[in-house]
Amino acid sequence: GTFASTAGMFKQHNTFRPKKKYDKSTHTFTLHQLSKATLNAGDLLKAVKVPPGENSAEWFAVNAIDFFNQVNLLYGAISDLCTPSTCPIMNAGPGFEYLWGEGKSSKKPEAVSAPDYVSRLMAWIQSQLDDSAIFPEAFSKDVPKAFVSSVKTIFKRLFRVYAHMFHAHLAKVRQLNLEAHFNTSFKHFYLFVREYNLIDKKELSPMLEVINQIHLSLNIK
Numbered sequence: 001g002t003f004a005s006t007a008g009m010f011k012q013h014n015t016f017r018p019k020k021k022y023d024k025s026t027h028t029f030t031l032h033q034l035s036k037a038t039l040n041a042g043d044l045l046k047a048v049k050v051p052p053g054e055n056s057a058e059w060f061a062v063n064a065i066d067f068f069n070q071v072n073l074l075y076g077a078i079s080d081l082c083t084p085s086t087c088p089i090m091n092a093g094p095g096f097e098y099l100w101g102e103g104k105s106s107k108k109p110e111a112v113s114a115p116d117y118v119s120r121l122m123a124w125i126q127s128q129l130d131d132s133a134i135f136p137e138a139f140s141k142d143v144p145k146a147f148v149s150s151v152k153t154i155f156k157r158l159f160r161v162y163a164h165m166f167h168a169h170l171a172k173v174r175q176l177n178l179e180a181h182f183n184t185s186f187k188h189f190y191l192f193v194r195e196y197n198l199i200d201k202k203e204l205s206p207m208l209e210v211i212n213q214i215h216l217s218l219n220i221k
Helices: 004-010 027-040 056-081 114-130 147-175 179-196 201-218
Strands: none
Touching: 056 114, 056 147, 056 179, 114 147, 147 179, 147 201, 179 201
8 A cells, every 4th residue: 555545554653743734625635635646556757747737836835745744654653763862963874964954044053863853854844834925825826935945945854864764773664564665655755856856966865775776666867
């Protein structure tokens, strides 16, 4: 089954919960359902494309929410092993350390533990998604000025959680029999950011081995 249909498996381990709910009366909810239906069909390359006639900004919003919830569930499943003592730095293997506050001119970036980083990240993403000046309930042709940069930052930072889990907690992911779900979720995530060039290639380096396998499996360059 799909990631969405197996979310119940995570609840016994999960300290996080999906944070962002859809208003079922909105077009965004309809797009979310369409996205789920396409995923059920199993074609990830097709699943990332904007449905014909749909607003691309709204499609980005739908996927930002869905990947936010997926990463919450996955990280929640292993969060008991991701502590300030086991993971004093937010990293993705040797040579890739992430500071909180990078890119913000008002604050000096600071080194924090991985659980602290993820907690701050999820709260920040929630605040972005809840801000109607950035993520309106309904999208028109006039996309909010801050929308594209916000979406790119959300995806860039969610990538770091996938990368940290892969490098620091893969044994736990396997122990919980979640490796297939992790792989499918990351594969979908990667194909989405690749389709719309949302993350610089340099940023993707920590998962290059996995990304190369995705390219091989789908016969894409």
